[in-house]
Amino acid sequence: MINKVFDQEYLRDPHGVYAHLRREQPVAHTITSQGVRVWLVTRYEDVRAALNDPRLSKDFHRNPHVMKDNEMEGGDSSGAAAVVPDNMLFSDPPDHERLRRLVVKAFTAGRVRAMRPRIEELSTGLLDGLGGEFDLIKEYAVQLPAMVVGELLGIPEPDWPKVIRWSNTTIEGSALDPGEVVAAAQATIAYLGELCAAKRDNPGDDLISAMVQAHDDSSRMTASELVSTSWLLLVAGHETTVHLIANGMLALLSRPDQFAALRADPALVPQAVEEFLRFDGPISTSTYRFTTEPVTIGGTDIPAGALVLVSLLSANRDAGQYERADELDVTRDPGQHLAFGHGIHYCLGAPLARVEGEIAFRHLLERFPDLELASADLTWRPGMLMHGLERLPVRTGSPSTRT
Numbered sequence: 001m002i003n004k005v006f007d008q009e010y011l012r013d014p015h016g017v018y019a020h021l022r023r024e025q026p027v028a029h030t031i032t033s034q035g036v037r038v039w040l041v042t043r044y045e046d047v048r049a050a051l052n053d054p055r056l057s058k059d060f061h062r063n064p065h066v067m068k069d070n071e072m073e074g075g076d077s078s079g080a081a082a083v084v085p086d087n088m089l090f091s092d093p094p095d096h097e098r099l100r101r102l103v104v105k106a107f108t109a110g111r112v113r114a115m116r117p118r119i120e121e122l123s124t125g126l127l128d129g130l131g132g133e134f135d136l137i138k139e140y141a142v143q144l145p146a147m148v149v150g151e152l153l154g155i156p157e158p159d160w161p162k163v164i165r166w167s168n169t170t171i172e173g174s175a176l177d178p179g180e181v182v183a184a185a186q187a188t189i190a191y192l193g194e195l196c197a198a199k200r201d202n203p204g205d206d207l208i209s210a211m212v213q214a215h216d217d218s219s220r221m222t223a224s225e226l227v228s229t230s231w232l233l234l235v236a237g238h239e240t241t242v243h244l245i246a247n248g249m250l251a252l253l254s255r256p257d258q259f260a261a262l263r264a265d266p267a268l269v270p271q272a273v274e275e276f277l278r279f280d281g282p283i284s285t286s287t288y289r290f291t292t293e294p295v296t297i298g299g300t301d302i303p304a305g306a307l308v309l310v311s312l313l314s315a316n317r318d319a320g321q322y323e324r325a326d327e328l329d330v331t332r333d334p335g336q337h338l339a340f341g342h343g344i345h346y347c348l349g350a351p352l353a354r355v356e357g358e359i360a361f362r363h364l365l366e367r368f369p370d371l372e373l374a375s376a377d378l379t380w381r382p383g384m385l386m387h388g389l390e391r392l393p394v395r396t397g398s399p400s401t402r403t
């Protein structure tokens with residue numbers, strides 16, 4: 001039987017829906033909001049195993065019709081199919097290894113470390129002047145990661161707003177008109193194509209230039225792979241971090257004891273960031289995978305040529321894995337949470353996201369120790385991939401002071 005999971009109830013209370021699925025139907029055959037049949041995996045152990053299973057492919061060149069084959073009558077998967085392939089997230093070994101290695105060569109720990117002072121500066125600049133009542137997402141949580149990824153890739157500052165707008169449209173794909181999603185992806189690719197060509201002639205001190213070098217020295221990344229990888233870094237690199245900051249702040253503001261504990265001991269911030277990722281991470285489901293042969297997950301048989309989504313949000317609340325899984329506890333060590341995925345596609349940007357998160361929470365707590373929610377009327381954004389709020393209205397009693 002196929003049940004619809006991604007409905008209004010899911011948007012209102014995804015954790016409630018996932019808790020029910022983990023109990024009753026841990027590998028559920030369901031339909032996406034675009035009318036595509038998928039198998040949805042919700043228990044921690046099954047999610048981890050699925051993310052490590054080489055029979056679940058991410059390379060849609062290997063089965064170009066798999067999306068169409070799984071459309072229901074009247075369904076439309078073209079928005080989901082608009083992702084730009086030829087990068088590591090949409091490839092299998094050995095291509096995956098080659099593409100990831102080339103980016104790792106350029107996106108080094110040293111590069112992330114070197115960005116720290118600039119991230120501090122950008123954050124301080126954004127917080128200056130904020131006070132009273134404001135939308136924490138619009139004024140801060142969206143801005144900081146967008147600026148950081150713009151700087152990382154070497155996108156000229158005047159272009160940041162339009163590039164970020166296209167990227168938002170791509171990310172919200174599952175909730176929008178497929179035509180709009182395709183157009184946004186095409187605009188980004190055209191823009192990045194020109195940018196990569198410009199960086200080849202005129203390299204700067206940025207990640208795209210470093211990837212161009214890695215590409216030219218080894219001739220192992222094609223021009224289209226380079227553009228596609230830049231697209232991936234742009235899209236993967238900002239919206240996620242927005243919701244790390246916003247979901248984490250919502251969790252804190254709704255629990256004054258946790259807010260007080262973190263304020264009292266700011267050394268807990270890095271660990272609290274991990275707990276925010278576990279408790280209410282930015283990604284609800286992973287990107288699509290498909291079965292290359294029949295596979296059994298958690299006792300459920302899935303045929304070949306089927307689409308599989310694993311829920312990271314659900315896995316991280318599995319009571320089989322975590323004691324008091326539904327409680328936020330900034331003093332706990334959330335161990336191997338799955339918010340950054342698992343296996344060969346484990347998030348490449350996790351070190352940067354952690355630095356951004358740590359700086360953001362430290363600054364927000366220092367600046368606004370009396371921050372509170374300004375409204376209880378909060379709306380989660382549509383779409384099945386991301387888990388984030390539309391707005392986060394907050395207020396602070398005292399004027400802003402410098403960090």
Ligand code: HEM
Nearest residue numbers: 088089236237240241244286287340341345347348349353
């Ligand atoms: C809190 C912020 C972030 C979260 C929660 C997050 C989460 C994830 C997850 C779950 C995956 C795996 C998806 C799958 O297997 O289907 C992934 C992959 C990836 N992420 Fe992140 N991400 C974050 C920030 C970033 C940043 C800042 C960057 C880069 C600037 C980035 C770059 C990537 C890349 C390149 C991949 C593909 C890795 C591969 O396929 O080998 N991410 N991320």
